[in-house]
Amino acid sequence: MEQNSVIEQMRQLIQLIAKHNHAYYVMDQPSISDSEYDHLFHQLKALEQQHPELVQADTPTNKVGGQALSKFESVTHTVPMLSLGNVFNQEDLFAFARRIDERLPNQKVQYDVELKLDGLAISLWYEHGVLVRGVTRGDGETGEDITQNVKTIRNLPKVLSSQYQAIPQFLEVRGEVLMPKQGFEKLNADQEAKGHKTFANPRNAAAGSLRQLDPNIAASRPLAFYAYGIAQCEPHHNLPTMHDSLHWLTKFGFEIAERQFLCASIEEVQQRYEQIQQERPDLKVEIDGMVVKVDSLKQQQQLGFLSREPRWATAYKFPAQAALTKVENIDWQVGRTGTLTPVARLSPVNVGGVMVSNVTLHNIGEIHRLDVRIGDTVSVYRSGDVGVTIHSNVSSRTQLDFQMAV
Known part of the structure; x- marks a missing residue:
């Protein structure tokens, strides 16, 4: 068997197993039977035994986890992880849009609307397609290096691969780590059965899991990562919009939130907000609102930033x-x-x-x-x-x- 063909088979099996691991451990919704899963796993293991020199860095046959740390190292963000401003009603939302229109006279503005995930924001660095660093948001300027823990997140690609596009030499992806509802409920049921303390909510559980010095604890928790943006990319991806850039990430194996809308007007944004309020109980994850972004990356650059937040995005919070x-x-x-x-x-x-x-x-x-x-x-x-x-x-x-x- 040719080397490239073996690697391709390994990559396909790794991605399949990662997908089924996520469904089983995080979503608590097994997508295949145990015997089918075992068959895939053993198929990969057999390939690796036949071709040990081709074993992939992110293979699930290696034990997830590692040595416990004595403390987390601080890391300064090259591109600060800024917070978002908030709006709480339609009047505030329309005022946000008016400020944008005033700064972009005679320009058509579209909005990328995403779920505001109630999790923990992190930054991921990939060099030549390999995950080399994971850092918490911290205070926006400095975060903690949690690389060992993020490597245990089952739906997060550790090595980028794509049949559709070249792998960037360097890529920084921003996103949210959280526990989907069903995984959280199962975790709490397990904690209760063992006589351990249960978690108040999925956000606390996710944050506590990521900040464990022992990565084996993080590995045992149903964590998931959802990308919401690209901070750096070399060479540049040359995509014109936020909407396009998020879908570009999915081709490398990143997951994005289960709802995303492209809105032609601020009135349509309001309609989508009302729609998601109705659908909120049926979503797989906890959210506390919507994130509204100017879709054009060029217009984002024109709008720029205030001292602590971008002018081109806001969080539209749900009522209490x-x-x-x-x-x-x-x-x-x-x-x-x-x-x-x-x-x-x-x-x-x-x-x-x-x-x-x-x-x-x-x-x-x-x-x-x-x-x-x-x-x-x-x-x-x-x-x-x-x-x-x-x-x-x-x-x-x-x-x-x-x-x-x-």
Whole structure:
């Protein structure tokens, strides 16, 4: 058998096995039977035994994981990983579009609209098609080197291959690591069965898994990576739009979020936002909104950046998630400076994936103003990562509304 033919067979088997591993371990939705999987695995192993000199760097026949680290090294991002500005309603969204139109007079603007994944942003470096580095976002300027852990993520390509295009000499891909809903539920069921602590939500579980010094722990968790952009590419890919660049990445084996839209107007963006709000419970992953980007990469360059965020993109957040619960007690906490702060002790309730049992009431004046008392039923809500807030008192005793940040 010719060398190129053997390598091609190995690559096909590696990609097939990676796909089925992702379905089984991460999505908790096996796509083939165990015997079919074993057949593929042994087929690859036999090829490797016959041609040990051709074994691929990302072969799944090697044990995933490695030696535990004593600490994570800090890495400075060559291209800063900036945050996004937020909009929360249609008025804010249209104002975002007006600012773009003012800076791009007489230009047609299209929008790339993606799911705002509720995970952990990371940067991946590939040199000559081989994954050499994975770094957390950190503060946007400096992150932590988590290369050993990202190499355990089953749907993330460790070696780039494509029948359709040349492999870049250097490529930096940005994306989000998270746990799909079904994998997260299975992980928590397993944790509970073993008597271990369960995770509050998929984001916390993913972040905690990626920051384990022992990569074998990360390897045991149902993590998935979804690409959302290219920070650097040499030679340049020469693609004109964000939409095109994301689909270009899929040809190398990267996954992107399960929904992506190209919108001809800001009104269409609003329609897609409303559509995704309806479809949100049926998505495979947790999201907390949509990301709206100017699609043209040339127009993105023209628009540029503010100090901490791009002018050409924004996060369109979903409304807060709310739940009702009861005020069981109100007691006082003594701060480090001796300040007394009243705290409402609540019947534990899950709000947007976070178990809430305490909410600060700030001071005695606020208690009187809100007229909140032991035994009241209150509405507690969470909006993205902003925190948990008592939104209103809905007990039969009073219908006074109040709003309070944690």
